[in-house]
Amino acid sequence: xxxxxxxxxxFAGLLAVPMLAQAASCPEEKARHVPLDxxxxxxxxxxxxxxxxxxxxxxxxQKGCPLFVIVTPPHEIAEPSSQQTRxxxxxxxxxxxxxxxxxxxxxxxxxxxxxxxxxxxxxxxxVQSLITxxxxxxxxxxx
Amino acid sequence: xxxxxxxxxxxxxxxxxxxxxxxxxxxxxxxxxxLAMDPAGRSGDPSHSPSQSAMQVALSIGxxxxxxxxxxxxxxQPVPDHEAGARPLASFEATVEQLVTLGMQIAxxxxxxxxxxxxASDQEARRVFGExxxxxxxxxxxxxxxxACMQDDTVDPRDRGCCIVLKLVLDTELARRDATAxxxxxxxxxxxxxxxxxxxxxQASAIADTGAQVLVERPYLRLxxxxxxxxxxxxAAAEKFSREHATKLLLTLWDNLQKNGERSSxxxxxxxxxxxxxxxxxxxxxxxxxxxSDARYRDLVLSWLRExxxxxxxxxxxxxxxxxxxxxxxxxxxxxxxxxxxxxxxxYIVLGFRAPELLADSYRELLASNTQPGWRSxxxxxxxxxxxxxxxxxxxxxxxxxxxxxxxxxxxxxxTSKRQEGLAERxxxxxxxxxxxxxxxxxxxxxxGALQNLEAGGCINALDRVGQRLRGLPLAEWSRQTxxxxxxxxxxxxxxxxxxxxxR
Numbered sequence: 001x002x003x004x005x006x007x008x009x010x011f012a013g014l015l016a017v018p019m020l021a022q023a024a025s026c027p028e029e030k031a032r033h034v035p036l037d038x039x040x041x042x043x044x045x046x047x048x049x050x051x052x053x054x055x056x057x058x059x060x061x062q063k064g065c066p067l068f069v070i071v072t073p074p075h076e077i078a079e080p081s082s083q084q085t086r087x088x089x090x091x092x093x094x095x096x097x098x099x100x101x102x103x104x105x106x107x108x109x110x111x112x113x114x115x116x117x118x119x120x121x122x123x124x125x126x127v128q129s130l131i132t133x134x135x136x137x138x139x140x141x142x143x
Numbered sequence: 144x145x146x147x148x149x150x151x152x153x154x155x156x157x158x159x160x161x162x163x164x165x166x167x168x169x170x171x172x173x174x175x176x177x178l179a180m181d182p183a184g185r186s187g188d189p190s191h192s193p194s195q196s197a198m199q200v201a202l203s204i205g206x207x208x209x210x211x212x213x214x215x216x217x218x219x220q221p222v223p224d225h226e227a228g229a230r231p232l233a234s235f236e237a238t239v240e241q242l243v244t245l246g247m248q249i250a251x252x253x254x255x256x257x258x259x260x261x262x263a264s265d266q267e268a269r270r271v272f273g274e275x276x277x278x279x280x281x282x283x284x285x286x287x288x289x290x291a292c293m294q295d296d297t298v299d300p301r302d303r304g305c306c307i308v309l310k311l312v313l314d315t316e317l318a319r320r321d322a323t324a325x326x327x328x329x330x331x332x333x334x335x336x337x338x339x340x341x342x343x344x345x346q347a348s349a350i351a352d353t354g355a356q357v358l359v360e361r362p363y364l365r366l367x368x369x370x371x372x373x374x375x376x377x378x379a380a381a382e383k384f385s386r387e388h389a390t391k392l393l394l395t396l397w398d399n400l401q402k403n404g405e406r407s408s409x410x411x412x413x414x415x416x417x418x419x420x421x422x423x424x425x426x427x428x429x430x431x432x433x434x435x436s437d438a439r440y441r442d443l444v445l446s447w448l449r450e451x452x453x454x455x456x457x458x459x460x461x462x463x464x465x466x467x468x469x470x471x472x473x474x475x476x477x478x479x480x481x482x483x484x485x486x487x488x489x490x491y492i493v494l495g496f497r498a499p500e501l502l503a504d505s506y507r508e509l510l511a512s513n514t515q516p517g518w519r520s521x522x523x524x525x526x527x528x529x530x531x532x533x534x535x536x537x538x539x540x541x542x543x544x545x546x547x548x549x550x551x552x553x554x555x556x557x558x559t560s561k562r563q564e565g566l567a568e569r570x571x572x573x574x575x576x577x578x579x580x581x582x583x584x585x586x587x588x589x590x591x592g593a594l595q596n597l598e599a600g601g602c603i604n605a606l607d608r609v610g611q612r613l614r615g616l617p618l619a620e621w622s623r624q625t626x627x628x629x630x631x632x633x634x635x636x637x638x639x640x641x642x643x644x645x646x647r
Contacts, residue, residue: 034454039462039489041496067496068528070489077454077485091621092588094595097492097528097560121599122560124528125488125553126592128585 026135030081034074034127041068044102065116068099075127087130094123235285238275239312242268243304276315283316283336293349306353313340313357321363330365337363341371341392345384355388364396366405372396376425390425397429412437419447424456431460435468435476445479457483458490465490470498474505478518485517488553491525502526503537510540516547523550527557535561542570548579552589559596567597568605575612584619591622591629598629606630611639 044065073093099119233241245268252261276282286309293306320333337358344354358364364372372392378384400406406414415430431448434440448457457480464476473494480487495502506522509515519541527538538557541550551574558570571590580586591613597606610630618626631637 032454034458034484037455037458037462037487037489039458039493041493042466068492070492072487072489089585089619092585092592094592095488120562122528123556123592123595124492124524124560125556126589127486 026084027078027086028081028084028135029078029087030083030085030132031076031087031130032079033076034072036074037070037072039070039072040066041070042066044100065100065102068097070124071096071098072127076130078130081132084135085132086135088133089128090131091129092126093129095125095127097122097124232278235275235279235282236289238271239286239289239305239308240301242271242275242308243301245271246304246307247301272311272315276312276319282312283320284339286312286316287336287339287343290350290353291343291346293347293353295347295349302349306349310353310356313353317357317361317363330367333363334365334367337365337368338371341368341375344375344388345378348385351385351388355385355391359388359391359395360398361395362399362402364392364399365403366400369396369400376423379425380423386424390428393425393429394432397433408437412440416440416443419444427456428459428463431456432463432467435460435464438472441472441476445476448480449483452483454484458487461487461490462493465493465497470494470501473497474501477521481518481521486521488521488524491521492528495525495527495529499526499529499531499533503533506537506541510545513546516545516550519545519547520550520553523553523557527554528560535566538570542573548577548583548586551577552580552586552593555590556593556596559593562596562600562602564597564600564602564605567600567602568609571597571605571609572612575609575616581616584617584622587613587616587618588622588625591618591626594626594629598633603633606633607639610634611641614639 044067072095075093076087078087098121100116101119102116245264249261249264249268252258252264279285289305290309290313293302317333317336320336324330324333340354340358344351372389375384376389376393379386379389397406397411401408401411411433415433418426418430419434431444434444444460448460461477461480461484464473464480467473468476477490477494491502502522502525506519506526509519509522523538523541527534534557538554541554542558545551545554555570555574559567561567571593574580574590580590594606594609594613597609606629610626613626627637630639
């Protein structure tokens, strides 16, 4: 090998080291969207109801009065990617659980009026909003 | 010579008879016309037809005789109403309107806490409803005719009341026809009623809602209704009918087919296998539910779901499993689905209400082996949101002992949800004592989220103390905004009692 070839190989090697290091540290992930989910709990016999929880209108079509409704807002999850990408958190949203009670169980025959009433809303956890960014981009600062 | 003329003279009576008959007929006509003009006469009553009145008058005259009529002075006499006690019965529609009025009265009395008046009206409503159903053996058809007139753009609150009453009518009618059909092995009265209801359901959402309320999870849908239900599924695909209703009707139909032996479990499973690849969401959901309930096909469905890798479908099936499968099998399905959706706590909450002990035992086992922290976290959510002593016990166990930060954060959510100020504050301070949480802006965002449970519970003092501490921690910008908004809503001027230290 000539001295010129050796020099070229050394130079290429020096360039490749940081690239390999970056590939090793890149998680190769991308953000995947998970749509809004509204899950109704078991029903109790009661009148109709309509409420808006976390900007989502729930009620009316369900049979009776649910013991609770869990609203998981639209969010993202990380999943493997074939690209040199990673996910970056841009915010969090609460998972909300609303519990209901049937306040006038003794009047059930013609349940006009709302007798299925909101008891309380609880934050049961959080989900994250993610975006996919290139691993070549510097990670964001915490604040 | 003249031919002899034959002259036959009839007797006098025979000659007078046609004249008498004509006179009698004329008298009837005149009397009828006179009575018809009488404003106090029976013909003014809309419940009696003119022909009935004329007939009654003619009979009355006939009974008195012609001579009697001629001797009667020509002036009107008050006629006693022998049917005064029997008022004409109200029509079906009028009775429904009466029930709507009663229902609105009940709601008004209840809102004003006039409980005795509300209960009295409720009893009256029950009585009127009972009479209605007794008088009208075709109440179902009458109800459908009224329901078919419902429109979506109405703002009249009576229309909603009318839907509620008609739902009661259809509920009761279907139940009594089903009982008769079962006893006589003859469904000729119930099946057409159900068919008609299915046919009018797409006309308006108010009709669809009422129809779904009386048909979903009830035994009335049979094999004969399959084309109509599939028609609604097709309309849902074209966004002309509620997807939720279409799916639930199809699920109900399949349940009934199996229960009534109209299709065997094997036949339904084979059908489900074919429909599993169907692009229609309702048929796909019905297929998944059918196959999941059959242990032989459960792994096949799970494999199909993993291959499909669709979070929306996975969420839907997880919810169905949590609601309907035996708890242990539901837990197995949820565990398998975790490979598609790493975190989806909502179905665990449903399962937690059904079988908290099962979830608690599973959590204890996993904690002992320190495996699957993601699953442990979902289990804590499922147990922690129940209204049981076990909820606090297991959440506290996790907060004190679980090595996973994410599980501890989930335990914090469970403990703050109980609206017990001391318990909630201790949980929040405990997680903030963990440097892995206190120095991580993403995990601190979850702590700020849990602070909303203190706000909702009116735990002002705890909010003040935890708020002070959080202000001094390295929050992400969006978390800091959320924190300040909570404090501004809860504390005067959003000020904590002691100013916060600077962020580290």
